[in-house]
Amino acid sequence: MLTLVVIVYEAESQIPETLPEFFDRLFQTVFSRHDRIKAAFTRKHYSGLSEKSLQRLFEAFCFMNLQSGHGRTISQSQFDEIFDHACEYADQSYCDSMKFKQDIVQVACLMLEDGVDSYTFLHKSIVEYYAAAFVRSLGDNNAKMFYSSTIEKSSGWEETLRFLRSIDSFRYFRDYVIPIVNAERTEVLASIVDNSNESIISTFKRLYPGLGVYFRMDAETTGAVKVSAYGSIIERSADHLTGLGFLLMDALAEMTINVNTIEELKSQFNAHPEHAIDDLGVHVPGEALLRAYGTIEVRKAFDLYKNKLDKLADEANEIVGKENKKSLIFSRRQSKSEAG
Numbered sequence: 001m002l003t004l005v006v007i008v009y010e011a012e013s014q015i016p017e018t019l020p021e022f023f024d025r026l027f028q029t030v031f032s033r034h035d036r037i038k039a040a041f042t043r044k045h046y047s048g049l050s051e052k053s054l055q056r057l058f059e060a061f062c063f064m065n066l067q068s069g070h071g072r073t074i075s076q077s078q079f080d081e082i083f084d085h086a087c088e089y090a091d092q093s094y095c096d097s098m099k100f101k102q103d104i105v106q107v108a109c110l111m112l113e114d115g116v117d118s119y120t121f122l123h124k125s126i127v128e129y130y131a132a133a134f135v136r137s138l139g140d141n142n143a144k145m146f147y148s149s150t151i152e153k154s155s156g157w158e159e160t161l162r163f164l165r166s167i168d169s170f171r172y173f174r175d176y177v178i179p180i181v182n183a184e185r186t187e188v189l190a191s192i193v194d195n196s197n198e199s200i201i202s203t204f205k206r207l208y209p210g211l212g213v214y215f216r217m218d219a220e221t222t223g224a225v226k227v228s229a230y231g232s233i234i235e236r237s238a239d240h241l242t243g244l245g246f247l248l249m250d251a252l253a254e255m256t257i258n259v260n261t262i263e264e265l266k267s268q269f270n271a272h273p274e275h276a277i278d279d280l281g282v283h284v285p286g287e288a289l290l291r292a293y294g295t296i297e298v299r300k301a302f303d304l305y306k307n308k309l310d311k312l313a314d315e316a317n318e319i320v321g322k323e324n325k326k327s328l329i330f331s332r333r334q335s336k337s338e339a340g
Contacts, residue, residue, distance in 0.1 A: 004030070004109075004122070020166040023129040027055045030108040046102040047095040054103060057093035058110070059137065060086035061100075062130035066156060072127065073120040089134075125159065132163035143168070147175035151183075154237040161240065170323045173316035177241065181313045184238050189306060200295040200302070205287050208233055208245060213252050213289060215265055216281025225259050227252075229280045242308045244301075248286075251297040255289055268292060 008022060008029050009015050016022040031051050047054055064085040070078055083097045105111050105119065114120040121127045135146050150157050164172045191203045204211075212231035218224040230249050239245045259265060262282055269284050269292070290298060 018166065019125065020129065020163055023126070023133075023163075024167075027051075027058070027108070027110075027130075030110065046099040046107070048099070049093060049095050049103075053090075053093040054100075056137070057086055057090040057095070057100065058104060059130045059134035060090040060093075061104075062127045063134035064089075065127055066131050066160065069156065072124050073114055073118055076117045076119075079119055128159040129163050132160045132167060135160070135164060136168040140171070143171050144175045147171065148179075151176060151179055151237055154240045155235065158240050169319055174320045174323075177312055177316045178320070180238050180241060181309050181316070184242065184309055188244070188302075189309075192302060195299070197290075197295050200298055201287055201290050204248065204290060204298060207236065208248060208286065210234065211245070211248060211252075212283055212285040213256060214280040214283050215256070215259065215262065217262060225262060225265070227256065231283065231286070241312060242305055244305045247301040247304055248298060251301040252286060252289060254297045255293045 004026060005015060005022070008025055016025060028051060031045070031054070045051075045054065047057075049057065061082055064082045065074065068078070068082060068085070070082070074082065079101065080097050083100060087094050101111075101119070105113060109122065110126055111119050111121050135143055138146065150161060154161065161172070161176070164176075188203065188207065191206075192199045210232035213227055214229040214231070215225050216228045218226045230252070233245050233249075235245060265282050265284060269288055
């Protein structure tokens with residue numbers, strides 16, 4: 001990656017300020033701009049594709065790699081499978097798989113041969129950015145389908161979505177952020193509107209039924225107790241934006257900061273079995289902690305969460321509003337034409 005930064009710097013005489021800007025310039029740089037600073041040198045494209053067509057195919061390839069659930073390193077058979085899918089969605093960009101691979105591996109060096117039968121993206125962010133660029137190139141209906149699918153399951157797409165926030169901001173906020181904010185306000189905030197202990201506890205349990213705390217003795221402080229881990233947590237799609245799960249973990253840690261000994265925990269929560277995991281220690285379910293120590297810290301977590309949702313909504317409405325306002329240009333032109 002450092003080599004690629006140097007190549008972009010040589011071509012641009014500056015380092016782009018943001019990662020999206022860097023990747024936006026990278027593809028053209030590795031194929032042509034870098035060559036122009038070398039006299040009488042033209043880099044050969046094995047695929048026979050133009051630079052633009054090759055980039056479209058590579059973007060589709062990166063997207064299909066993530067869509068297929070593959071990681072940064074893929075086998076030869078996976079490479080061919082992803083390539084075949086990519087060709088279906090990259091218009092006028094068909095070429096031979098082997099020649100495409102030569103361009104990407106040998107010429108651009110965006111992927112590297114990794115052993116006898118596998119290939120690795122030079123950096124994880126390469127596949128994530130160019131997958132985002134593929135989404136950016138989609139028509140409105142198909143982009144909306146992508147964003148809707150990631151609302152249901154964002155796992156594996158988090159970094160791609162972060163890139164889309166920068167390079168496809170209007171549709172990202174319109175089709176992804178606003179629906180999530182509205183759904184979270186209904187699913188979470190509406191259920192704790194009365195602010196009662198029972199509504200807080202039941203909402204906590206419904207959202208994160210496996211979230212609890214593991215306690216163990218601190219080896220460095222004789223007799224002291226520390227949080228060693230949290231119970232199993234099924235990440236919700238909205239956590240990518242709001243971090244509610246992490247806010248609640250912090251709340252549980254703050255609630256139990258004055259717990260002194262393991263014996264105290266065993267005595268207070270003897271109705272709850274200990275998990276037989278020696279490395280993690282004594283487990284206490286989140287609901288039991290809330291009933292024992294109260295819900296003040298969890299209320300604070302939900303308040304922070306609400307503020308995050310409100311800020312996201314304000315940002316989204318501003319960006320979407322500005323874009324929608326541009327449509328007035330055409331209505332004004334039409335009004336002037338009718339007046340004339």
